[in-house]
Amino acid sequence: MVRVAVFDDNAEQRDALAALLGHVDRTTCAGIFPDAGKAVEDVEACAPDVVLMDIDMPGTDGIEATARLRLCYPELRIIMLTVVEDEERIFAALRAGADGYFLKQTDPMKLIDGIMDVMSGGAPMSPSVARQVLALVSGRKRDQAAARFRLSPRELEILAMLVKGWAYKRIAAELGISFGTVNKHVGNVYAKLRVGSVGEAVALAVRKGLV
Known part of the structure; x- marks a missing residue:
């Protein structure tokens, strides 16, 4: 059972992700948080295997929070969630230490597959994001x-x-x-x-x- 924490300022999105994680037998929701201001402390408290991190949040954004988490928890798996395909943010997130990158409109079961993939050492991404990465390569x-x-x-x-x-x-x-x-x-x-x-x-x- 993979423990997953969710950081997202959108209450509807948080609740939907928590419900999804609880519904699937491979995952469980370790915690949901409306901001990433205390991400390090929150992760310490709920001990997730994977974090789903929204990029756009007030105060500490997802990229900054990811960089902080990577320093404190090098083994933690972090998947970014966003509504925007922005090349600059994609690579900023990867540089900060993100392991995967999904658009929020991704099919829920594909997101679950991405969580399992990242636990196996993969770097899952939405196809359109992966194409941007490969195009630059x-x-x-x-x-x-x-x-x-x-x-x-x-x-x-x-x-x-x-x-x-x-x-x-x-x-x-x-x-x-x-x-x-x-x-x-x-x-x-x-x-x-x-x-x-x-x-x-x-x-x-x-x-x-x-x-």
Whole structure:
């Protein structure tokens, strides 16, 4: 059972997400919060596995809250929710440490699938958001960037799959290797890129033209 906390200033949206999380047998709602001003304390109190974080909230916005949570809880999975496909915000959220990014109009069960995916090491995104990420990735000077970070061909291949939002299990199946081997390669990628999450790795890969 995956414990999920919701941060959203819209009461109707909060209640809908809480109901969804309680209805599905794979998830439970650990807590709902109308703002992210005390996100660190709130997460400490309710101990979620995953946070659904609205970007646009009064006071502390979702991106700032994500950065704070990432510093305090590096293992916490954070999925951003927004109504706007804004390129600048997408990459700001990834740089802050977000693991996934969904539009609020996403089908509820696809959001649940995204929660399960992020728990398996994936970086789930709405298709339109993923297309923006991939569009910026294409055409970059991959070989020069890869040499700078000393990434091996296999590590680059796996990084490209992470950019697509693939979970470790899918990567393992596609490449014909074990889950543990994928995990080891991802650990090497993190070390070479000096990042601590899939979201940070994806953001850096896009920014530096690694894939």
